[in-house]
Amino acid sequence: MSMTPPPGWYPDPNQPAVERWWDGSAWTEHRRTPEHPQVAPVRQGFGPPDPAASAVIAPASSGGGRAKIIALATAGAVLVAAIVTGVVVLGKDDGEPRGGAAPSTSAEASPTPTASESKSASPTSDPNVLVDDLNGITLPVIDGWEKAEDTVHDAPTLQTPDTFDCPGDSGMCRHGRVTSQTVTSTDETSPKALARGDIADAAKSVYGKDVLDNEYYGRITGHEKVAEGTVAVAGRSGYYVRWRVRTEKASGGYVQSVAFKSSIGSEPMVIVRLSVNVAKGAPPLSDLERIIKGIRSTDDSATGGGVGEDVGATP
Incomplete structure (x- = not known):
């Protein structure tokens, strides 16, 4: 075999x-x-x-x-x-x-x-932690969230457990999602530039068309930036941008991109995308802050994080 x-x-x-x-x-x-x-x-x-x-x-x-x-x-x-x-x-x-x-x-x-090596190659058995070995970080699984078993491109993902019928094209939707990924499409190393450059793609990945042209929330009708600024993530300086996205069907929601440098290996740049719907049954917006604050480096579990709003928004 x-x-x-x-x-x-x-x-x-x-x-x-x-x-x-x-x-x-x-x-x-x-x-x-x-x-x-x-x-x-x-x-x-x-x-x-x-x-x-x-x-x-x-x-x-x-x-x-x-x-x-x-x-x-x-x-x-x-x-x-x-x-x-x-x-x-x-x-x-x-x-x-x-x-x-x-x-x-x-x-x-x-x-x-x-x-x-076996420890690095195997997912943690701790149900309260999602491990991203590639980027050297862990994300907290807070109340009302769970680890996703099957994800697109195998990106480490947190999601809300309950599903509902999508308001647009036929399909099952969730009220919240968080993913982490390595920045590979550019050599840019500025967290500010990366977060600003990623937020539109982050919005499309949740509320835009999928690869089969399905629009689960109808088309995106507009957005507004509601917050932006520096943030500490796993002991590293990062940057975040948050949009309020409006959709043709339902009420849309909030999308956030957070960029920072990993502390392991060649120290790649990392993007964490977070989203929550504006709807009954959706998690509170403060959950995004709690998740970012709870991110840790895999080589130092005691490393703290930070919340964007604590640092202050930047125009």
Whole structure:
């Protein structure tokens, strides 16, 4: 039975002292320094064996010339076998990532993560915390919210548990949603610029057309900015923008984009999108503040957050 390793942090095949994020099918550019570096080499199964690691050292004494010849012959055989294996593995073109970065598809060749790696690769069992390993943050699951099991593009998501018939096109809607994602479409590193640039897309992702042109709330008829400013998120300086969105069907709701820099690995920029409807049964707007305030870094659970309104809005 063939299988690939699950998403998680594994030793980088090109830099063993650094951990790199494997998304389940390919290596990403996210790297971090492991909390407990490994001293002994670990069998990864991510490419050909290293010939140097298989070298056999001949005994310094005893056995005379015949013993030396046997030792050298053994070392030579091991070296040749390693080189042949490397050529065969590198010569295969089966669509996997190149450069030795792709894990083997056989169960025997799959990596065996260490205890720390297993912890990073597996979701937390704490029902009160949603872990985003890729971006190095955790989000609080406050009262009236739950972790989403099936999400678009596997983005870590919080949602309100109850569903209702969408007021526009046929479908099931929810009153609130929160997602986190890495910024990949731009090299911009200013939280202010990122939050301002993302808010329109955040509004469309909730109240606009989906990929099948469904408009669950009818079309967006307008919006107004109701708040904007600096905010502390997981101990990092960030920026938020909040819109009140109006829709053709129903009353629309509030959408918020929060941008900040992660504290792990290559410190990628992160966007957290939050939304709540304006409707009976919807969570209070203050829930968005509570969730942002409760975001923590995965490498420091004691790190505090902050609420945008506590900092003050900016024109």
